Amino acid sequence: METPKDEKFRDSIATVDSEGKRSWVFPKKPSGKFYKYRSYVSYFLLAFLLSAPFIKINGNQFLLFNILERKFNIFSFPFWPQDFYLLVVSMIVGVVFIILFTVIFGRIFCGWICPQTIFLEMVFRKIEYLIEGDRGKQIRLSKQPWNAEKIRKKFLKWFIFFVISFIIANVFLAYLIGGDTVIEYITGNPFDNISTLISLTIFTCVFYFIFAWFREQVCIIACPYGRLQGVLLDNKTINVAYDYKRGEREEGRSKFKKNEDREALGKGDCIDCKQCVVVCPTGIDIRNGTQLECVNCTACIDECDHIMESINLPKGLIRYESEDNIIKKKSFQFTPRMKGYSAVLLILTGILIGMLFLRNDVEANILRLPGQLYQQKENNIISNVYTYKVINKTSEDIKDVSYKLLSHKGTIKLVSNHNFIVPKRGLAEGTLFIELNAAALKSDKDKIEIGVYSGDKLIETTRTNFLGPRSYK
Numbered sequence: 001m002e003t004p005k006d007e008k009f010r011d012s013i014a015t016v017d018s019e020g021k022r023s024w025v026f027p028k029k030p031s032g033k034f035y036k037y038r039s040y041v042s043y044f045l046l047a048f049l050l051s052a053p054f055i056k057i058n059g060n061q062f063l064l065f066n067i068l069e070r071k072f073n074i075f076s077f078p079f080w081p082q083d084f085y086l087l088v089v090s091m092i093v094g095v096v097f098i099i100l101f102t103v104i105f106g107r108i109f110c111g112w113i114c115p116q117t118i119f120l121e122m123v124f125r126k127i128e129y130l131i132e133g134d135r136g137k138q139i140r141l142s143k144q145p146w147n148a149e150k151i152r153k154k155f156l157k158w159f160i161f162f163v164i165s166f167i168i169a170n171v172f173l174a175y176l177i178g179g180d181t182v183i184e185y186i187t188g189n190p191f192d193n194i195s196t197l198i199s200l201t202i203f204t205c206v207f208y209f210i211f212a213w214f215r216e217q218v219c220i221i222a223c224p225y226g227r228l229q230g231v232l233l234d235n236k237t238i239n240v241a242y243d244y245k246r247g248e249r250e251e252g253r254s255k256f257k258k259n260e261d262r263e264a265l266g267k268g269d270c271i272d273c274k275q276c277v278v279v280c281p282t283g284i285d286i287r288n289g290t291q292l293e294c295v296n297c298t299a300c301i302d303e304c305d306h307i308m309e310s311i312n313l314p315k316g317l318i319r320y321e322s323e324d325n326i327i328k329k330k331s332f333q334f335t336p337r338m339k340g341y342s343a344v345l346l347i348l349t350g351i352l353i354g355m356l357f358l359r360n361d362v363e364a365n366i367l368r369l370p371g372q373l374y375q376q377k378e379n380n381i382i383s384n385v386y387t388y389k390v391i392n393k394t395s396e397d398i399k400d401v402s403y404k405l406l407s408h409k410g411t412i413k414l415v416s417n418h419n420f421i422v423p424k425r426g427l428a429e430g431t432l433f434i435e436l437n438a439a440a441l442k443s444d445k446d447k448i449e450i451g452v453y454s455g456d457k458l459i460e461t462t463r464t465n466f467l468g469p470r471s472y473k
């Protein structure tokens with residue numbers, strides 16, 4: 001990109017003043033086409049985020065990330081520690097997805113989908129506008145002494161912020177320990193579960209701190225995705241961008257004068273009204289080019305479109321565009337590169353969905369008891385002792401479970417002596433003996449296949465080793 005005339009912006013960041021103190025951003029209330037669409041998307045995502053831990057499909061919570069008990073549900077598919085490989089694959093797919101998506105579409109995720117932006121811009125900021133008014137009124141309020149009006153407005157805002165932070169903390173906890181458990185705690189005596197109460201208080205304070213004070217600093221200094229932009233974006237990436245060719249032309253930007261033919265005079269279409277700056281929630285000037293602080297919230301697009309409309313110039317001086325397209329004066333095109341990347345994204349997503357559907361609902365393993373040798377019994381019978389574990393990932397109990405040998409003739413004796421139940425989303429463990437006639441053994445370490453049955457129905461097969469004496473090879 002050509003070097004802008006004013007280079008001062010390179011020496012400082014918008015949210016820190018010359019003394020190193022935080023410069024509070026008072027963004028103007030956005031309005032316009034993109035803001036309207038973003039609001040619709042946000043309401044949908046807010047409804048999803050707030051309800052997902054309380055929705056159940058087939059008895060499974062829709063989204064659950066119970067790290068302590070190692071239980072995970074994604075779109076109601078329960079995951080167990082045994083499904084770790086799936087988690088690893090989904091993480092790889094996720095990382096590739098994020099990288100490719102960002103290379104093509106820039107930080108669209110930040111502006112449209114990120115919970116931080118959604119809660120800050122669509123919940124907390126809207127409450128702030130409601131109580132304190134738009135930018136001008138907020139600045140005046142912050143400068144005025146602590147009189148009755150300021151105390152009333154500030155405390156009302158902080159109180160509402162705290163209540164919403166408390167609600168978010170409850171929902172967050174429901175993702176971690178389960179929606180049912182949280183509802184149980186809410187309806188019961190909170191002091192019966194002191195540790196949960198402490199976690200809830202900590203989460204509430206963290207959310208309050210983020211949304212009432214830390215705000216855009218999360219995106220600027222804390223978010224690792226934001227820091228990655230420098231290596232992921234290139235001049236083909238679609239971003240919220242200022243068309244500096246049109247905005248500056250040969251003579252640069254200048255104030256609006258009525259009945260002036262700016263194009264003929266070589267003046268740019270930017271009338272330097274700075275409305276795109278005052279509306280920006282991270283306090284930057286998009287006319288300085290793509291910046292790490294830009295969360296692609298589109299507020300500056302809407303604002304500049306209003307200005308262009310009011311002075312009868314075409315909209316889109318700030319728009320979704322790639323650097324290349326701005327230089328070549330082309331409008332957005334779905335290039336072969338984008339098509340290729342999108343195809344890879346689709347394939348990866350397809351693979352992951354396929355793996356999710358092909359995953360077993362029941363998992364069984366039988367392992368020889370460590371340190372135990374085989375036993376030689378009467379009638380040439382060899383016996384080995386094992387521990388077994390059956391995991392039921394479904395939301396129904398699996399009843400009347402038993403084992404049968406599939407590869408050899410012999411018997412399996414459970415120590416409990418009777419068939420067992422594997423509870424829903426639970427497991428059954430125990431000890432068993434496998435007895436084979438020595439004549440049936442091919443080596444001193446035979447691989448044997450065992451079927452797991454529920455009644456007469458084979459629900460899973462598993463393999464283990466059977467040890468015998470060397471002489472029977």
Ligand code: SF4
Binds near residue numbers: 287
């Ligand atoms: S809102 Fe548009 S016209 Fe006004 S300063 Fe920004 S880019 Fe220039």
Ligand code: SF4
Binds near residue numbers: 282283295
């Ligand atoms: S520069 Fe524009 S898109 Fe980027 S954060 Fe500021 S207002 Fe949002």
